[in-house]
Amino acid sequence: MDTFIQLTVDALTLGSVYALVALGYSLVYGVLKLLNFAHGDVFMVGSFVGYGALQALGGPVSPVVPVWLLLVLVTLAAMAACAVLGVAIERFAYRPLRNAPRIAPLISALGVSFFLSNSMQLLFGAQQRDYKSYSLSGGSLYFKGFDIGSVHVPLLRIITVVSAFVLMIVLWFLVNRTRTGKAMRATSYDREAAAMLGIDIDRVIVFTFVLGSALAGAAGVMFALRVPTFAAVGFTIGLKGFTAAVIGGIGSIPGAMVGGLLLGAAESYTAGYWTTTWSDLVVFSILIGFMIFRPQGLLGRADIRKV
Amino acid sequence: MKKGITLAVIAALAVAVAAGTANGSSKVAARSQSVSCSSTLKIAFVAPLTGAAGFLGTEQLTWAKLAVATLAKPLGLKIQLIQGDTPVEQGAAPAQALAQKYVADKTVVGVIGPSTSGAVAASTQTYFQAGMAHISPSATRVDLTYTVNGVKEGTPAFFRVVPADNIQGPTDASYMVNTLHVKKVVVFDFQEPYSQGLSSQVETYLKAHGVTTIHLSAPNTTTDYSSYVTKVPSDADAVFFPTQQPPAAQTFAEQLVEQGKTAIMFSSDGSDAPTQYNKPGGYVSNFAPDITGIAADQAVIAQWKKANPGQSVGSFGPPTYGAVQVLLNAIHLACVADHGTLKSRADVFHNVKKVAIKQWILGGSFKWSTKTNDPLNTKFYIFKIQSDGSYKLVG
Numbered sequence A: 001m002d003t004f005i006q007l008t009v010d011a012l013t014l015g016s017v018y019a020l021v022a023l024g025y026s027l028v029y030g031v032l033k034l035l036n037f038a039h040g041d042v043f044m045v046g047s048f049v050g051y052g053a054l055q056a057l058g059g060p061v062s063p064v065v066p067v068w069l070l071l072v073l074v075t076l077a078a079m080a081a082c083a084v085l086g087v088a089i090e091r092f093a094y095r096p097l098r099n100a101p102r103i104a105p106l107i108s109a110l111g112v113s114f115f116l117s118n119s120m121q122l123l124f125g126a127q128q129r130d131y132k133s134y135s136l137s138g139g140s141l142y143f144k145g146f147d148i149g150s151v152h153v154p155l156l157r158i159i160t161v162v163s164a165f166v167l168m169i170v171l172w173f174l175v176n177r178t179r180t181g182k183a184m185r186a187t188s189y190d191r192e193a194a195a196m197l198g199i200d201i202d203r204v205i206v207f208t209f210v211l212g213s214a215l216a217g218a219a220g221v222m223f224a225l226r227v228p229t230f231a232a233v234g235f236t237i238g239l240k241g242f243t244a245a246v247i248g249g250i251g252s253i254p255g256a257m258v259g260g261l262l263l264g265a266a267e268s269y270t271a272g273y274w275t276t277t278w279s280d281l282v283v284f285s286i287l288i289g290f291m292i293f294r295p296q297g298l299l300g301r302a303d304i305r306k307v
Numbered sequence B: 001m002k003k004g005i006t007l008a009v010i011a012a013l014a015v016a017v018a019a020g021t022a023n024g025s026s027k028v029a030a031r032s033q034s035v036s037c038s039s040t041l042k043i044a045f046v047a048p049l050t051g052a053a054g055f056l057g058t059e060q061l062t063w064a065k066l067a068v069a070t071l072a073k074p075l076g077l078k079i080q081l082i083q084g085d086t087p088v089e090q091g092a093a094p095a096q097a098l099a100q101k102y103v104a105d106k107t108v109v110g111v112i113g114p115s116t117s118g119a120v121a122a123s124t125q126t127y128f129q130a131g132m133a134h135i136s137p138s139a140t141r142v143d144l145t146y147t148v149n150g151v152k153e154g155t156p157a158f159f160r161v162v163p164a165d166n167i168q169g170p171t172d173a174s175y176m177v178n179t180l181h182v183k184k185v186v187v188f189d190f191q192e193p194y195s196q197g198l199s200s201q202v203e204t205y206l207k208a209h210g211v212t213t214i215h216l217s218a219p220n221t222t223t224d225y226s227s228y229v230t231k232v233p234s235d236a237d238a239v240f241f242p243t244q245q246p247p248a249a250q251t252f253a254e255q256l257v258e259q260g261k262t263a264i265m266f267s268s269d270g271s272d273a274p275t276q277y278n279k280p281g282g283y284v285s286n287f288a289p290d291i292t293g294i295a296a297d298q299a300v301i302a303q304w305k306k307a308n309p310g311q312s313v314g315s316f317g318p319p320t321y322g323a324v325q326v327l328l329n330a331i332h333l334a335c336v337a338d339h340g341t342l343k344s345r346a347d348v349f350h351n352v353k354k355v356a357i358k359q360w361i362l363g364g365s366f367k368w369s370t371k372t373n374d375p376l377n378t379k380f381y382i383f384k385i386q387s388d389g390s391y392k393l394v395g
Helices: A002-032 A039-056 A067-097 A103-124 A133-143 A155-177 A179-189 A191-196 A201-224 A233-248 A253-274 A279-293 B002-033 B054-071 B093-103 B117-129 B165-178 B193-208 B226-230 B246-258 B295-307 B317-337 B345-354
Strands: A145-148 A151-154 B040-047 B078-085 B108-112 B134-136 B158-160 B184-189 B212-217 B238-241 B264-267 B283-286 B381-385 B391-393
Touching: A002 A039, A002 A151, A002 A155, A002 A179, A002 A201, A002 A233, A002 A253, A002 B226, A039 A067, A039 A103, A039 A201, A039 A233, A067 A103, A067 A133, A067 A201, A103 A233, A133 A151, A133 A155, A133 B246, A145 A155, A151 A155, A155 A179, A155 A201, A155 A253, A179 A191, A179 A201, A191 A201, A201 A233, A233 A253, A233 A279, A253 A279, A253 B226, B040 B054, B040 B093, B040 B317, B054 B078, B054 B295, B054 B317, B078 B093, B093 B108, B093 B117, B108 B317, B108 B345, B117 B134, B117 B158, B117 B193, B134 B317, B165 B193, B165 B238, B165 B283, B165 B381, B184 B193, B193 B212, B226 B246, B238 B246, B246 B264, B295 B317, B317 B345
Parallel strands: B040 B078, B040 B108, B108 B134, B134 B158, B184 B212, B184 B238, B238 B264, B264 B283
Antiparallel strands: A145 A151, B283 B381, B381 B391
């Protein structure tokens, strides 16, 4: 039972990060019908910005602000930087190709992905950056928390999961309860019609990228608080975030959340109960299974074409 | 019929041309390989200079530079050290590419490295075919110089100045059994040659001494070890974690604490990096002692510190100094035998095993084993990580 509880905690932690990444994919696909393959590298940049912000605020051993404020500031810095990066990517890599055949922005997205990962490696080297969160406040992020049976759930994991859920709720609220969110939904249904109704499409698309990239930045910080980050990490995490988005239903926000959590569970339980060697194999087999048997994902809509 | 005869004649001509060209090529190659010993000769230094193991290569490079700067001139040599980067994350490709590059340059007469076992395995054939001696200061995989299960990955042109894992593995396992008194150990490998060889050595020894072992295998690209930590039994005494990425060892150690596991972390020489892996209570093994305690090394340490202000002497650098010392002496011997003109790189390679060093930087003297291209009578050392993150020699 303890193993199940521990693996569930792992699944929630991992799944929360994947869900945040998947949301970015779903948001952009929903509005632009574009698979933003650079999204994983935006996540990576966010983790690096968070690392830089952490050092600027005194580092993990002697931060100049209380730990809770440090975490908030580091996350906000990463979100802001990634939002700006997202706007730049949209402006220079995707907007000029908006009316081009769909493969063109896809290739551009791949190019941006390689550009980002190699640029970061060139600028900062290939070595891993460790937030050393164990040193924060004398290890309290690890030692504090609560116990379920003999399983200790550390504060760091609680922060990761709760923060991810809060961000998802904020996103849901933005998309469903605000005028801008309504404009985003209208654009995703029919871009031309939305434009004809006076919606500023460019502004909506930029806002979408801001939202998605900011979430990726936050995910980057949450990830790097627990494990070291490096320039090549974006590829794997991006791939898993994309898988989560597809499983949940690409273009569906609730689907992205569900997909992320499911993916985290699949990876965690496979590693725990079967074999750690094949957890990635299982994850991507699930992706293939969904593509074949339910391509619209769990909560996505089937693509109906009128003849 | 006519067509058949025509084709046969063309084929015969082609074979003749190829044979003639090949003969001509070898003669051309032999002529082009000779180089004057009074000209500037190049030594290539091949190590991970970036990436998770970049700390190892950059430390080794500082000692290689010192050795060239201080030892070449007394031997009558003008040496230029050129660098090649082999990040461990990129696998075998960089090592192969660098090997091709260096063998094509006739002024490169020897190689220090590659530093990692995987890079050696990937490039040793290329160096051997070019007659290029390559002396590694840190590649410890057993089958690079020994035949293991009928396979020997290394070539006669590969040498190393540090002991192989068939000494590290039993040393680590013996310490766990005799000093830590372990009964149950989780043994990791990372699906790459270095850790697989080492974990196999350790597991064999532990099992032979009645210790229960649990084997876990994680991809080299793993960053989050939570699921693996979950599989570590709460009654495990130790975890053998032979990673080449010290941040991974640090992460695993922290996640062990996170999940309330009490197993002791035991890592190998790949994790020896006090600035990156410093979780107190863990153990690390390495092939070099702390040379700051060796009286005969004080002068060279002072020179190194002057050239590298603010840095501390690590474990990977001094063997590199030794490797360069051996190579320079081999070049000198070859130059003397060839009367001032190196006829080919192979002359250097053939002189490597004639080198013996009376005052070896790692203590004592240096001699080659007569059976393999390994040093004679070497050992591994065990360090314990202290509460301040420093490493203390304990075995």
